[in-house]
Amino acid sequence: MADLSKDIGGSVSAMRRRVGDALAVLFLAATMTGLVVLMVLLVDIVVQAWGWLSPGFLANYPSRFPEQAGIKSAIFGSLWMISLTGLIAIPVGVGAAIYLEEYARTGWLLRVIQVNIANLAGVPSVLYGILGLALFVRFLLLGRSLIAGALTMALLILPVVIISAQEAIRAVPSGVREGALALGATRWEVVRDHLLPMSATGILTGVILALSRAIGETAPLLMIGALSFVAFIPEGIMDSFTVLPIQIFNWASRPQPEFKHLAAAGIVVLMVVLLIMNAAAITLRNRLDKRRQQV
Amino acid sequence: MSTESPEVNEVIEQTPHAGDGAPPTDQLAPTLMSATDAANTTRTKIEIENLNFWYGRKQALTDISLAIQERRVTAFIGPSGCGKSTLLRCLNRMNDLIPGARLEGTVRVDGHDIYNASDAVVVRRHIGMVFQKPNPFPKSIYQNIVWGAKINGFSGQPDELVERCLRQAALWDEVKDRLGDNAYNLSGGQQQRLCIARALAVEPEILLMDEPASALDPIATTKLEETILDLRERYTVVIVTHNMHQARRVSDETAFFYIGQLIEKTPTEQLFTRPREQRTEDYIMGRFG
Ligand SMILES: Nc1ncnc2c1ncn2[C@@H]1O[C@H](COP(=O)(O)OP(=O)(O)OP(=O)(O)O)[C@@H](O)[C@H]1O
Numbered sequence: 416m417a418d419l420s421k422d423i424g425g426s427v428s429a430m431r432r433r434v435g436d437a438l439a440v441l442f443l444a445a446t447m448t449g450l451v452v453l454m455v456l457l458v459d460i461v462v463q464a465w466g467w468l469s470p471g472f473l474a475n476y477p478s479r480f481p482e483q484a485g486i487k488s489a490i491f492g493s494l495w496m497i498s499l500t501g502l503i504a505i506p507v508g509v510g511a512a513i514y515l516e517e518y519a520r521t522g523w524l525l526r527v528i529q530v531n532i533a534n535l536a537g538v539p540s541v542l543y544g545i546l547g548l549a550l551f552v553r554f555l556l557l558g559r560s561l562i563a564g565a566l567t568m569a570l571l572i573l574p575v576v577i578i579s580a581q582e583a584i585r586a587v588p589s590g591v592r593e594g595a596l597a598l599g600a601t602r603w604e605v606v607r608d609h610l611l612p613m614s615a616t617g618i619l620t621g622v623i624l625a626l627s628r629a630i631g632e633t634a635p636l637l638m639i640g641a642l643s644f645v646a647f648i649p650e651g652i653m654d655s656f657t658v659l660p661i662q663i664f665n666w667a668s669r670p671q672p673e674f675k676h677l678a679a680a681g682i683v684v685l686m687v688v689l690l691i692m693n694a695a696a697i698t699l700r701n702r703l704d705k706r707r708q709q710v
Numbered sequence: 711m712s713t714e715s716p717e718v719n720e721v722i723e724q725t726p727h728a729g730d731g732a733p734p735t736d737q738l739a740p741t742l743m744s745a746t747d748a749a750n751t752t753r754t755k756i757e758i759e760n761l762n763f764w765y766g767r768k769q770a771l772t773d774i775s776l777a778i779q780e781r782r783v784t785a786f787i788g789p790s791g792c793g794k795s796t797l798l799r800c801l802n803r804m805n806d807l808i809p810g811a812r813l814e815g816t817v818r819v820d821g822h823d824i825y826n827a828s829d830a831v832v833v834r835r836h837i838g839m840v841f842q843k844p845n846p847f848p849k850s851i852y853q854n855i856v857w858g859a860k861i862n863g864f865s866g867q868p869d870e871l872v873e874r875c876l877r878q879a880a881l882w883d884e885v886k887d888r889l890g891d892n893a894y895n896l897s898g899g900q901q902q903r904l905c906i907a908r909a910l911a912v913e914p915e916i917l918l919m920d921e922p923a924s925a926l927d928p929i930a931t932t933k934l935e936e937t938i939l940d941l942r943e944r945y946t947v948v949i950v951t952h953n954m955h956q957a958r959r960v961s962d963e964t965a966f967f968y969i970g971q972l973i974e975k976t977p978t979e980q981l982f983t984r985p986r987e988q989r990t991e992d993y994i995m996g997r998f999g
């Protein structure tokens with residue numbers, strides 16, 4: 416046994432200390448690499464976008480002439496897309512989570528379903544695009560419409576919505592469930608009056624994070640045929656559309672240098688939208704944590 | 711109606727209405743109660759017959775037969791893990807919720823087989839439960855009480871209901887000025903009494919309590935025990951407790967369990983002074999468990 420009175424005056428051996436210090440420097444470097452690269456990228460984008468980010472840029476439709484080109488149809492397209500995707504994915508995803516958590520019998524079938532949902536969350540998004548093209552665009556004859564895109568996006572984020580909603584529902588203390596059932600409540604009454612209100616913030620946080628992934632997705636929408644030149648605002652779910660990342664992609668792939676600046680400006684717009692969504696998610700989460708602490 | 715347990719037969723002979731599904735007869739009870747043995751004469755409220763229970767392949771209860779009398783407090787005692795909670799949860803079908811659990815035998819309440827003739831939701835509505843850990847809803851005190859009544863079709867005056875239930879649970883005076891407060895802001899003992907009030911709001915006939923005082927300090931425990939003694943006038947109470955003194959203070963009858971079996975059930979005083987079984991005596995003398 417080590418003798419405290421003998422050791423207490425000395426110090427950790429120089430060798431052990433050196434290893435620790437060296438590793439600390441390495442970890443710091445690893446952290447900084449990521450940060451620095453990100454900062455350089457951001458600065459580069461902002462510099463390129465400078466002067467192109469004008470009110471006109473936000474208010475104009477795309478154009479062959481860079482000076483007149485704007486991002487209006489893409490912004491509206493993205494807003495439509497996100498709203499529709501949410502409208503589809505939230506009820507389906509939360510419903511599935513409620514079923515899996517509260518109704519399904521535990522057993523191998525449930526485990527298989529659970530594992531597959533987790534796997535689906537990792538499937539490359541372009542595969543969802545192929546599925547959407549075959550199922551919604553061609554088979555269901557929805558064409559290259561907003562609704563076909565939204566259905567595809569909803570499929571894409573569904574696994575994440577289901578998993579985060581399941582976690583939020585599972586976090587409700589089991590005592591609440593038992594207490595309610597012991598009063599003669601049906602399962603649905605427990606879900607409606609206790610589980611959903613108590614997990615709403617958690618579910619919403621997950622949904623917003625999933626939607627902010629969807630808003631940056633390009634591949635699936637390219638697959639189902641979103642247009643890159645749209646000079647109108649969609650007015651219904653059957654209209655064709657474009658979205659921010661596709662507009663950016665289109666500008667970035669043009670040879671003229673002016674369009675590179677437009678792409679950068681588009682990226683800034685997309686980043687702002689993403690930041691707003693993430694800030695909303697964080698605010699919600701903090702509120703949830705505060706409520707948990709009170710409990 | 712064959713059973714190994716002599717108590718069951720005894721009670722059934724004394725109460726002609728037990729087991730034939732007759733509704734509670736308030737007029738009959740006093741006439742049955744002769745002056746000589748008023749304490750022992752009462753209707754059987756819950757009748758457990760040859761009950762076996764498994765969690766998966768593990769048997770938790772073995773051949774339990776037991777009669778619980780109306781408007782009495784019955785205590786379940788026994789060493790940890792002997793199946794007290796399991797049996798209690800069999801009485802309002804809370805065990806239905808546990809995957810892989812299996813039950814054999816019958817549980818009758820007022821003569822109705824609650825497993826074959828009833829819906830679990832209906833059973834639980836009539837048989838209230840108070841849990842070991844206070845589990846109020848994260849809503850206002852007021853809402854905690856009203857919710858259960860509302861889902862069960864209550865259409866009366868909610869204010870009156872809240873006051874009546876809180877008074878019955880001996881909590882009214884402490885919370886009457888803050889009914890809108892979140893129930894989580896109450897102390898543990900107050901939360902537990904709120905849970906009792908919540909259970910009473912759906913007007914059950916039976917109240918099951920699983921170590922309701924285990925999280926409470928001595929003063930809160932005393933209050934809770936007084937509440938239980940009051941409840942006895944209107945409700946049939948079954949209480950699981952590890953506290954021998956508590957069993958003695960609040961219960962009329964005590965059942966002693968050991969490794970999933972009922973060892974004996976007798977009037978409380980008798981069990982603690984003249985137990986029939988050696989194992990009961992060892993346990994109450996603190997020689998094991
Ligand atoms: N959900 C469950 N799944 C599997 N086994 C269980 C479950 N609940 C209880 N058991 C087992 O059943 C037996 C009886 O448990 P029970 O909770 O009824 O005991 P108890 O008498 O209430 O004990 P305590 O006084 O410690 O609360 C124990 O051996 C326990 O491990």
Ligand SMILES: [Mg+2]
Nearest residue numbers: 794795796920
């Ligand atoms: Mg127990």
